[in-house]
Amino acid sequence: MLRRIWFFLALTLPGAVRETVTVPMRDGVKLATDLYRPEAPGKYPVVISRTPYNKAGQRGVSEYFADRGYVALAQDVRGRFESEGDFYPFVNEGLDGYDAIEWAARQPWSNGKVGTWGASYLAWDQYHAAMYQPPHLTAMFADVGGASLLDEFGHPGGIPNLGWARWLLQSAATSPAAARDPDARKPLMDAAQNAQAWLALDPKKRGQVLVKFPAHARAYADWYAHPTEDEYWRQKGFYTRGNHKLIKDVPIYFLTGWYDYFAEGVLENFAALAKIQKTPKKLMVGPWPHGTGGSECGNAAFGPEAKLDKNALMADWFDHWLKGKEYAVVGPENVRLFKMGGGPGDRTADGRLNHRGEWFTAAEWPPKTTGYKRFYLRPGGALGANETVAAEASYVHDPANPAQSVGGRYGNCVQDQGANRRADVLSYSSEPLKAALVISGMVTAHLSVRSDAPSSDFIVKLMDVYPDGYAMILGEGQLRARGARNELNINVGSTSNLFAAGHRVRVDISSSNFPRSEPNPAKANNAVYQGGANASYIELPEIGN
Incomplete structure (x- = not known):
């Protein structure tokens, strides 16, 4: 019976059978699935990852699990690589994930306990199946894996995020349809290789490259057709949030990680589920981008203590919950959380800023604060602890000449922002700090603004x-x-950092951030108010050192 359902190719690997x-x-x-199991016969706990990025990429971790007494499944999601069906991002993963989990539990090599693992899309699809x-x-x-x-x-802060356009482009270029038709794939690859120019196109013209890939073209059109929550x-x-x-x-x-673009969603999911559910929920946040676990992020170094053996952490987690072992890596x-900062600020051998940092623990997210440190925007580009007389700073937003993205969650992590040299970017700096300032939590900005355009981005x-x-x-x-x-009121993001004595706090304000975000098409004269009844400020969540 199984042979009628399955097509399988068995390969013997050191310590595992694939x-x-x-x-x-x-x-x-039918969804194509690579199955890695120990050589010795028996019933084992199962761990599953389901991916739109090619199941072959899961081989290393899957073999790691098989060597440690698990059956590991790596599955191409519906419509991707070797799997049948039609792909549409995210929406089919719930029932498909359920079916994969329950199929695995029924197999003769399974002990009926199933865990799921994976990053980014592979975390979102876990939530959906659950x-x-x-x-x-x-x-x-x-x-x-995020919350919304x-x-x-899609549209962070109501502004189209061009990372979604790039994701759809790459997804189309690696689709089964592209593999079958190299001529149709070529325009996709040309666009990917000249991404900045492609992203600068009018949205409709940009989307024409997807015309031979209906599922991706539909997802692209849906993205623009639904700019707000509906x-x-x-x-x-x-x-996940709802x-x-x-x-x-x-x-x-x-x-x-603090530089992961899904960080706020991860924090939200942890806090919400820890509150409403009974089983344990644990959270780790490092100085990492979307790819977690390293000791460096962009051109900043955080020291060897920032490096994480993610495989060992996952194995310890599943050893406890699927095998009943005591924790050896997971803490109580x-x-x-990793508090960034405190380093000497010199350069490492490869030229990175030596920012360093250290881990600390908390009972919950967000951690308890000792108060909120408010810095007011002041005339002349100053940040101060007190309000000042009423004033305003104005600038012109020109969509044909947008301010460029430099680093950050949606860019290449930590980069030196340099001194502001653009007339359409307002820059405010504090005096050198007399004592260290330690923050951990959500940073918020309150801006009092005006614009002569129907809509404008800040x-x-x-x-x-x-x-x-x-x-x-x-x-x-x-x-x-x-x-x-x-x-x-703008959420500037959650972070944890020690501003050392002698450092300055700086805030930049603009109305564009390309190619992270699509520039607002309306040229605008914008202004930010300072002081008086319309004071603008940034608020930092302060904690004890």
Whole structure:
């Protein structure tokens, strides 16, 4: 019977046996799955990763698990690589994930305990499957999976994020249709190789490259057709936030980095599920980008203590929940956070800023603060602890000449922001700090603004400026405002950093951030008010050192 359902190719690996099988979904679609199992016969716990990026990329970690007494499944999601069916990002992963989990639990090599793991899309699809309450799902390891695709990757702050356009382009270029038709694939590859020029095109013209890839063209059109939260973005696969109560109550380990673009969603998911569920939830946040675990991020170095053996952490988590072993790596704390900063600020052998940092623990997220440090925008580009007389600073937003993205969550992590030399970027700096300032939590900005355009975008960046002028970006937030006059509250992002004595706090404000975000097409005369009844300021969550 199984041979009628499965196509499999068995390969013997050192310490593991690999098979490629096809797993049937409830609608008859078969999903290609690489199965790694120990050589010795028996019943084992199972760990599953489901990916749109080619299951072959999961081989290393899957073999790692098989060598440690697990059966590991790596599956191409519906419509990707070797799997059958039609692909549409995120929306099919719930029931397919459920079916994969329950199929694995029924196999003769399974002991009925199933864990799921993976990063980014591979974490989102875990949440989605868990919303359907698979009976045999026992534990999860969710790495950089967010809460709202609209808010974190589709239209953050109401502004189109061009990272989604690039993702759809790359997805189309690696689709089965592209593999079958190299001529249709070539325009996709040309666009990817000249991404900045492609992203600068008018949205409709930009989307023409997807014309021979209907599923991706539809997802691209849907992205623009739904700029605000509606039923489209509230589909379960996009909207973990609205479905926390549906997620099965199992132990979950959450992992993210301060420079991960899904960081806010990870933090939100952890806090919400820790509150409403009974099983343990743990959170680790390091000085990492979307790819977690390294000791460097962009051109900053955080020291060897920042490096994480992610495989060992995952194995320890699953050893506890799927095998009943005591923890050897996972600590007793609920929350483990990396506080950046405190380094000498010299350069490492490869030229990176030696910012360093250290780990600390907390009972919850966000950690308890000792207060909020407010810095007011002042005339002449100063940041001060007190309000000043009423004034304003104005600039012109020109969509044909947008301010460029430099580092940050949606860029190449930590980069020296340098001194501001653009007339359309307002820059404010504090005096050198007399004592260290330690922050951990959400940074917020309150801006009192005006504009002569129907809508205008406001982007805020927070930096830690070294005495030598190196400006290290810590967070960035954005919001699209409509109308002539607005009071804006902008989330600049969650972070944890020690501003050393002698450093400055810096805030930059602009109305464009390309190619992270699509420039607002309306040319605008914008202004930010300072002092008086319309004071603008940034607020930092201060904690004890």
